[in-house]
Structures are given as structure tokens and as C-alpha cells.
Amino acid sequence: MKELLAFAMLVICIFTSVTAQPTHQIKGVVIDKSTRQPLEFINVLIIGTDRGSVTDSVGHFIIDDIPPGIYRLQASAIGYKTTITSEYILSTKNLNVDIEMEENSTELQGVTITASPFRRDLESPVGLRIIGVQEIEKSPGANRDISRVVQSYPGVAFSPAGYRNDLIVRGGSPSENRFYLDGVEIPNINHFSTQGASGGPVGIINADFIREVNFYTGAFPADRGNSLSSVLDFKLRDGDMERNSLKATLGASEVSLASNGHLGRKTSYLVSVRQSYLQFLFDMLGLPFLPTFTDAQFKLKTRFNERNELTVLGLTGINNMRLNTKLEGEKAEYILSYLPKIQQETFTLGAVYRHYADAHVQTAVISHSYLNNRNTKYLHNDESTEENLMLRLRSVEQETKLRLENSSTFGAWRVNLGFNLDYSQYTNTSLQRVYIQQANTFDYRTALGLLRWGIFGTMSYASPDEKFTASLGVRADANNYSSRMNKLSEQLSPRLSLSYRLIEGLYASGSxxxxxxxxxxxxxxxxxxxxxxxxxxxRYMSVSQGSIGLSWRKSSTFELSAEGFYKEYDRIPYSIVDGIPLACKGNDYGVIGNEELTSTAQGRSYGIEVLLRWLIAKKLNLASSFTLFKSEYRKDKRSEYIASAWDNKYIFNLSGTYNFPHHWSFGMKVSCIGGAPYTPYDVEKSSLVNAWNAQGRPYYDYSKYNTGRLPAFGQIDVRVDKTFYIKRYMLGFYIDLQNVTKSTFKQPDILMSTGEIENPTAPQAQQRYKMKYIEQKSGTLMPTLGITFEY
Known part of the structure; x- marks a missing residue:
């Protein structure tokens, strides 16, 4: 690895001495958001520079001689609200940007409304973070994986053990999150996801497609249902309508090829294919599982005219996780004893049709998602006889969704109304050994069809000077699974958000x-x-949550905010066998939820979050967050609260990237997290031969659930980027060093069977293995070299 890094630095130094920097144009069109008509005499500036232009009679603008980089544009004019765009990458060709502006119907004398990249949302004035291209591309330790990028934000925990992207937000379960691509819901955003939850070792979405991400940790929009902890709403780029291009990337875990361009005069496209070599990296690190994946993604957008457009997108992944059975030693022995072989295929295909009718916008979204999950496990990984079979799961989930909505603007008021209709199919053929008081085998087949329906609406108001905003929303959901779920009134979901500017730059908001x-x-x-x-x-799970916060913006480049939140859970599925809430599971590979459950568990999570963000265009992107919180669950309303599996107590992150001249950048991230609770092992049960052979791992003593606590953990990640621009080519290198401090995370020693029966003459049900303990600790320096080429 040292030789590889040295060679990379030599190549970078050689290129630095011989390359000259090209320049390009930033151009585009500015239109009225309601009428879709072009706007003339609009001032368009590149933020952080003195370069700009004015639109002509058909709304077009051109800004010449701009060096490559990441830019935001600002558009302003009398009678319109000043608009700041998302971040855009100017690389090997001219950049085309479409800007929509809203009319400012009331001009108030002496009132100035300052635009800011820290945009505010009427429906979600708290609990919303907007993640731009700079953070996605260059976040230290994230390797352009959005699940890891969001771990720098308040309320988001990370796993010190590594190798998984479980999204744990404000003390909630990994199963409580929802994901959208340009309005199309997708089941998960990770390869090798845990069925019934989420997570996995690597993201499935190609970061080259992402324009920005709206990350909601509370105050969820009414049209984004079925979530308790967070919503990740991805906004994808549009293809270039002037020139086709090709981009190849060699990343931390995969090689990808992407193309961006147009088909005719009305249709743009994005398409990518990625193939992993993650199995080689994991083999080199001596890990007992070897994941391989392939994924593909595309987006087609057709603008029929200024009032009608159609977006079609698709996302697919093929996953195969083999076991690295050639490994020897105790470190691999435990995982190999229980982890199944996993094969998954998943895809989502969706279409979004949008019609603009002045103050009204109609949207129709239709999609189909598919997950085929197969898990297989043999005792001692010996497949020579079916008697060793511990698990054979064959499961398929399919969802067909339709959502229709209309959004209207009436002066200072906005109204959004809609409904959704979904049909889900779930099939499962399972054979699984279990031990519940005695050895048993579950062998069943399921074919479940589920019709779901929902309605939603939101009414929002913003005063002309944007000093006060308010949003009142409601949605209701139901399905035909049972009489407990088929009434909309039983799942009535109201929400209210308010925000008020106390003094210039200081806002008080709540939801x-x-x-x-x-x-x-x-x-x-x-x-x-x-x-x-x-x-x-x-029954449907529920959470009542409220949050209140203060946000101070000293300028358009600096923001300091503090939010307090409280979440109260009800109707959480409770595991009859284990005696813990299902919400405390889901951060390991395999399947959760396939057991007897009852909707009796409750929970609560509360805390305070502080976030500081400092943005200097083309120079600095700095963010620091601190979360102090408590997460608890209980069996029912008569029981005492105990710490949940996600009760880390505190999270701290400091992450920043500084851009130097000649397209060098340096980033560093400092992360600290409090110790999570843990449960001691049930030695008596685990040592039973029948019990151990049923699942290949020790059993927890749930009578002592989460009575222990792990130590706190901290690590530092570093990233260096260098990019070369040679005429129409771009060549980029990055070196990402995760855990440069080589911090070690110590967990309780693992209880493990030796395979030797200590009482072979006893009856089968009473035989026990001799047990041993294996030290469990992790933490190593993980270097990654990435290469990107674009034409």
C-alpha cells in the first residue's frame, strides 16, 4: 500500500508541472416558476466571484472564461425573490443551468430579504439539512457514499465496528427511514440490505447522479409517508442538452462508467454501470465475508414543451455475498459460524409526469420496486448433507405505487393535495432452525397481497417579508391486512410547523x-x-414527535443552530421470543421481523442538537455538530423504560474541506460517539448443543437486556484530492485515509463453542458444548486510492 500511495503522489506531481487550466462557459435560462416563461434583465452572479451576466429577451445568460470547479449561482431582479441555486460541477465542458424564480407579489419599503445557501422550507423549518455536491464529492471517510456523508449531521449515529451503513437517526431504528429519487420511492439505498430494515456495506446510488439531498430528521412533508425517523430525498441532475460525455471512476469499492448527454432536442439522459471489487478489499483485510455487487442506474427526462415534462428513472442492484471459509483463526470463526450466504436482486423503475399550469402544478408518480432475497446457512458451512441445513430463506417483496398530487400557489399561500394507492406482494418460503425452550424448525410458505391507500394535504403561509411562516398538514393511511389497519381515521397524521424571525438573521422555529x-x-x-x-x-407503528430550535445566520456563509426534540413511540412490534422491541434489531445482515410479534412496545427518544456550518465559496466547507440524547424502550405501558440498542448518549463530528489553488483540496473529519449498551450472554442456553446448532451463535440473556455499556469511540479520517483539467479531459485522484489514529473499538469477548461436547453420554437435549471466549476488537487504518477520468 505504501508503494501505491508513493506512485500516486509521483504521478500527481508530474501532472502538476505540465498542465494548464482550461476555462468554460456557465450558461442557461431563467424562467418564472409559475408561468414557465423566460425572464429578461435578470442579474445572474457566480457566488464567490465577481463574474456575472444579465439575461436577454428570451431569458438566456452566458458567463465566459470560468475555470473548473464547484459553483452556486445567484439570480436577482426587482419584483422577484432572489434565488440561490444548488451546487453544480463545472468540469470538462460548458455548464447549463436552469433557474426558476418566484414572483415577489408585495414589495415592502425598507425590507430586505437576503438569499442564503442555507435554504429554509415552509413545511420543515426544523429537522431539514440540505446536502450539496461539495460535501458528497469530498467528505472525508465517506468515499462518496451518501449514507456515510449524513453521519456528519446532528442526530445521526455511526457504527464504530464499521463496514455497515445503518442509518440510525435521533435514537430510532434502522428500519424507520424512507428514500426518494426525484419523487420516486425506493426501498433501500444500500447493497446487501437487511430485509425488514436497511443498512449494508456500501451504497447503491451513484454519487455522480446526485445534485443535492434533502435530509429530513423531523417535520416530514405530508406527501412523504411511512417514516418514523428520517426521509432522504435525492434530487438528481439532468443530462446535458448540448454535449454527450463519458466518466470513469475507480473508487474505494467499485469501478464505474457513466454517460451524460441528450437524445434529440427534448430528451436528456444519465446512465451508469458499476462493478465492485469489494471482495478483494475485504479479502485483503482478512474479513470473513466477501461481498460482490453490480448496479446500474439511469434517468431520462423529456421536456415536451414549457408546461409538460416526463422523467423516467431506474435503479438496479445484483448482490452476492460469499463466505471467506479459507480464513483461519478465532477472529473469523465467530462470524463464519452464523453469517449466511446472501444473494439479492433489487430494482426500482419509476416515472414522474409533471404539468405546469401557472399557479398550479400537477404531478403523477408511478413506480414498481422488486426485492429478491435469498439466505442460506449450513452448520459449520458444510453443505455435504441437508442435515446441516440451518436456514434456507427465499423471499420476494414487490411494490407498485401510484401517487397523484396538485400544488397551488395563491399569493402568500401554498396548498398541496394528493393521494396514493399501492399494491404490495410478499412471498416467502422459509426453513429455519430455532431454539425456543427446545429445538424446533419453522417450515412455512407465505403469499401475501396487500392493498394500501392514503390521502394527504398541506397548507402553508409565508408573510411577504418572510418574517413569519406556518404550515399545517395532515395525511391518513390504511390497508386491507386486517380490521385494525383498514380505517383512515385510525392512522390520522396531523403536523404543524411554525417559524418566526426574532431579529435580523435569528429565527425561532418549531414543529x-x-x-x-x-x-x-x-x-x-x-x-x-x-x-x-x-x-x-x-397495527401501524406510531411516533409523536416535536422539536423546537433557534437558527442564527450571521451572513450568507455562516449558520449556527440548536434544536431540541422529543419522540414518543407507540404500537412498536415486540418480539415474543426475545422479549425486546423489534426496533432494537436490524443492524446486522440477514432478516428481521420473521417471528411472532405483538404491537405492545413503547419508546421515547429526546435530546438536543447543535450544528455549526461555515461556507466560503470555492474555499471552505466546514460543519460541526454535537448531539446529546437519550433513547429508551419498554415492553408495554406498565413496564419501566430501559436503554434501547441505539442509546449512545452523545455524538460529535467536526468535518471540513479546504480548497487550495491548482485544484488541490484537503479534508479532515473528527468523529466521537458514546458507548452503546449491550446485553450479556446466556451461557447456560448458548452451551446447549441443540441451541447452538440452531443459530451458530450465542444467545443473549434478555433478562439483563442492555445492562452493560461499551466504551466511547473516536477516530479521525483524512482525504486529499487533486484534479487535472487538460482541454476536454479531466483526471482526478484522491487518497482517503479512514481512522488515521488507528483507534481500537473494544467489545465484550464473544462466547463461542469449541465444537467439543463435554457430556457426550447425556441425552441429546441435555448435551453441552465446551465454550470459550474470543476477544472482539476492531479498528485499523483503511487507505483508499480513487481515480476519476471524464471526457
Whole structure:
């Protein structure tokens, strides 16, 4: 690895001495957001420079001789609200930007409204973070994976053990998040996702497609349902309508090829294919599992005219996780004893049609998602006989979704109304060994069809000077699974958001709402050996949450905010066998929810978040966050609260990237997280031969659930980027060093079977293995060299 890094630095130095910097144009059109008509005499400036232009009679502008980089544009004119765009990358060709401006119907004498890249949202004045291209491209330790990028934000925990992207927000479960691509819902954003939850070792979305991400940790929009903890709303780029280009990337875990361009005069496209070599990296690191993945993504956008457009997009992933059985030693022994082989295929295909009718915008979204998940596990990984079979799961989830909505603007008021209709199919063929008081085997088949429907609406108001904003929303959901779920009134979900500018730059904001989420299909479709659905009594999960915050913006480049939040959970599925809430599971590979459950558990999470952001265009992107919180669950309303699996108590992050001349950049991230609670092992149960052979791992003593606590953990990540621009070519290098401090994360020693029976003459049900303990610690320096080429 040292030789590889030295060679990379030599290549960089050689290129630095011989390359000259090209320049390009930034051009585009400015239109009225309602009428879709071009606007003339609009001032367009590049933020952080003295370069700009004015639109002509057909709304076009051109700014010449701009060096490559990441830029925002600002558009302003009398009678219109000043607009600041998302970040855009100017690389090997001219950049085309479409800017929409809103009319400012009331001009107030002496009132100045300052535009800012820290945009505010009427419906979500708290709990919303907008993530730009700079953070996605150059975030230290993230390797352009959005699940890792958001871990720098308040309320988002990370796993010190590494190798997984579980999204744990404000003390909630990894299963409580929802994801959207340009308005199309996708089931998950990670390869090798845990069925019934989320997570996985690497993201499935190509970062080259992302323009920005709206990350909601509260105050969820009414049209984004079925979430309790967070919503990640991805805004994708449009293809270039003037020139086709090609980009190749050699990243931390994969090689990708992407193309960007147009088909005719009305249709643009983005398309990419990625192939992983993650298995080689994991093999080199001596990990016991070897994941391989392939994914593809595309976006087609057709503008029929100024009032009608159609977007079609697709996302697919093929995953295969093999076991690295050639490894020897105790470090691999434990994981190889229980981790199944995993094969997954997933795809989402969706279309978004949008019609602009002056003050009204109609949107129709239709999509289909598919997940085929296969898990197989043999005792001692010996497949020579079916008697060793511990698990054979074959499961398919399919969702077909339709959403229609209309958004209207009436002066200072905005109204959004719509409904959704979904049909879900869940099939499962499972054979699984279990140990519940005695050895048993679940062998069942499920074919579940589920019709879901919902309505939603939001009414928002902003005073002419934007000093006061308010939003009142409601949605209701139901389905035909059971009589407990088929009434909209039972899942009525109101929400209210308010914001007020106390003094110039200082805002007080708050939000309160009740949100619902359907239990996982794995739980709804679980059957006993008699073929009966045993979880028909399940209900929608719910959370009542409120937050209040202060946000201070000293200028358009600096923001300091503090938010307090409180979440109260109800109707959480409770595991009958383990005696813990299902929400405390989901951060490991495999499946959760395929067990007997009851909707009796409750929970709460509360805390305070502080965020500082400092942006200097073309120079600095700095963010620091601190979260102090408590996350607890209980069996039912009569029981005492105990710490949840996600109760880390505090999270601290300091992350920044500084851009030097000649397209060098340096980034560093400091991360600290409090120790999570843990549960001691049940030695008596785990040592039983029948119990151990059922799952290949020790059992926890849930009577002592989360009575222990792990130590705190901290690490430092560093990243260096260098980019070369040679005429129409771009060649980029980056070196990402994760955990440069080589911090070690120590977990309780693992209880492990030696494979030797200590009482072989006893009856089978009483035989026990001799047990041993294996030291469990992780933490190593992980260097990554990335190469990007664009033409």
C-alpha cells in the first residue's frame, strides 16, 4: 500500500508541472416558476466571484472564461425573490443551468430579504439539512457514499465496528427511514440490505447522479409517508442538452462508467454501470465475508414543451455475498459460524409526469420496486448433507405505487393535495432452525397481497417579508391486512410547523406531528407450521414527535443552530421470543421481523442538537455538530423504560474541506460517539448443543437486556484530492485515509463453542458444548486510492 500511495503522489506531481487550466462557459435560462416563461434583465452572479451576466429577451445568460470547479449561482431582479441555486460541477465542458424564480407579489419599503445557501422550507423549518455536491464529492471517510456523508449531521449515529451503513437517526431504528429519487420511492439505498430494515456495506446510488439531498430528521412533508425517523430525498441532475460525455471512476469499492448527454432536442439522459471489487478489499483485510455487487442506474427526462415534462428513472442492484471459509483463526470463526450466504436482486423503475399550469402544478408518480432475497446457512458451512441445513430463506417483496398530487400557489399561500394507492406482494418460503425452550424448525410458505391507500394535504403561509411562516398538514393511511389497519381515521397524521424571525438573521422555529409506519412485510407475512398468520393483531407503528430550535445566520456563509426534540413511540412490534422491541434489531445482515410479534412496545427518544456550518465559496466547507440524547424502550405501558440498542448518549463530528489553488483540496473529519449498551450472554442456553446448532451463535440473556455499556469511540479520517483539467479531459485522484489514529473499538469477548461436547453420554437435549471466549476488537487504518477520468 505504501508503494501505491508513493506512485500516486509521483504521478500527481508530474501532472502538476505540465498542465494548464482550461476555462468554460456557465450558461442557461431563467424562467418564472409559475408561468414557465423566460425572464429578461435578470442579474445572474457566480457566488464567490465577481463574474456575472444579465439575461436577454428570451431569458438566456452566458458567463465566459470560468475555470473548473464547484459553483452556486445567484439570480436577482426587482419584483422577484432572489434565488440561490444548488451546487453544480463545472468540469470538462460548458455548464447549463436552469433557474426558476418566484414572483415577489408585495414589495415592502425598507425590507430586505437576503438569499442564503442555507435554504429554509415552509413545511420543515426544523429537522431539514440540505446536502450539496461539495460535501458528497469530498467528505472525508465517506468515499462518496451518501449514507456515510449524513453521519456528519446532528442526530445521526455511526457504527464504530464499521463496514455497515445503518442509518440510525435521533435514537430510532434502522428500519424507520424512507428514500426518494426525484419523487420516486425506493426501498433501500444500500447493497446487501437487511430485509425488514436497511443498512449494508456500501451504497447503491451513484454519487455522480446526485445534485443535492434533502435530509429530513423531523417535520416530514405530508406527501412523504411511512417514516418514523428520517426521509432522504435525492434530487438528481439532468443530462446535458448540448454535449454527450463519458466518466470513469475507480473508487474505494467499485469501478464505474457513466454517460451524460441528450437524445434529440427534448430528451436528456444519465446512465451508469458499476462493478465492485469489494471482495478483494475485504479479502485483503482478512474479513470473513466477501461481498460482490453490480448496479446500474439511469434517468431520462423529456421536456415536451414549457408546461409538460416526463422523467423516467431506474435503479438496479445484483448482490452476492460469499463466505471467506479459507480464513483461519478465532477472529473469523465467530462470524463464519452464523453469517449466511446472501444473494439479492433489487430494482426500482419509476416515472414522474409533471404539468405546469401557472399557479398550479400537477404531478403523477408511478413506480414498481422488486426485492429478491435469498439466505442460506449450513452448520459449520458444510453443505455435504441437508442435515446441516440451518436456514434456507427465499423471499420476494414487490411494490407498485401510484401517487397523484396538485400544488397551488395563491399569493402568500401554498396548498398541496394528493393521494396514493399501492399494491404490495410478499412471498416467502422459509426453513429455519430455532431454539425456543427446545429445538424446533419453522417450515412455512407465505403469499401475501396487500392493498394500501392514503390521502394527504398541506397548507402553508409565508408573510411577504418572510418574517413569519406556518404550515399545517395532515395525511391518513390504511390497508386491507386486517380490521385494525383498514380505517383512515385510525392512522390520522396531523403536523404543524411554525417559524418566526426574532431579529435580523435569528429565527425561532418549531414543529409537532404524529407519524405512522407499517410494520415490515417479514412480520406481516410470518406463519407458524400450521400455516397460520400469527401476527394479524399487528397495527401501524406510531411516533409523536416535536422539536423546537433557534437558527442564527450571521451572513450568507455562516449558520449556527440548536434544536431540541422529543419522540414518543407507540404500537412498536415486540418480539415474543426475545422479549425486546423489534426496533432494537436490524443492524446486522440477514432478516428481521420473521417471528411472532405483538404491537405492545413503547419508546421515547429526546435530546438536543447543535450544528455549526461555515461556507466560503470555492474555499471552505466546514460543519460541526454535537448531539446529546437519550433513547429508551419498554415492553408495554406498565413496564419501566430501559436503554434501547441505539442509546449512545452523545455524538460529535467536526468535518471540513479546504480548497487550495491548482485544484488541490484537503479534508479532515473528527468523529466521537458514546458507548452503546449491550446485553450479556446466556451461557447456560448458548452451551446447549441443540441451541447452538440452531443459530451458530450465542444467545443473549434478555433478562439483563442492555445492562452493560461499551466504551466511547473516536477516530479521525483524512482525504486529499487533486484534479487535472487538460482541454476536454479531466483526471482526478484522491487518497482517503479512514481512522488515521488507528483507534481500537473494544467489545465484550464473544462466547463461542469449541465444537467439543463435554457430556457426550447425556441425552441429546441435555448435551453441552465446551465454550470459550474470543476477544472482539476492531479498528485499523483503511487507505483508499480513487481515480476519476471524464471526457
Amino acid at each position: 409537532a406531528g404524529l407519524y405512522y409506519q407499517l410494520p415490515p412485510y417479514t412480520g406481516l407475512g410470518f406463519k407458524n407450521n400450521d400455516g397460520e398468520l400469527v401476527n394479524k393483531q399487528l
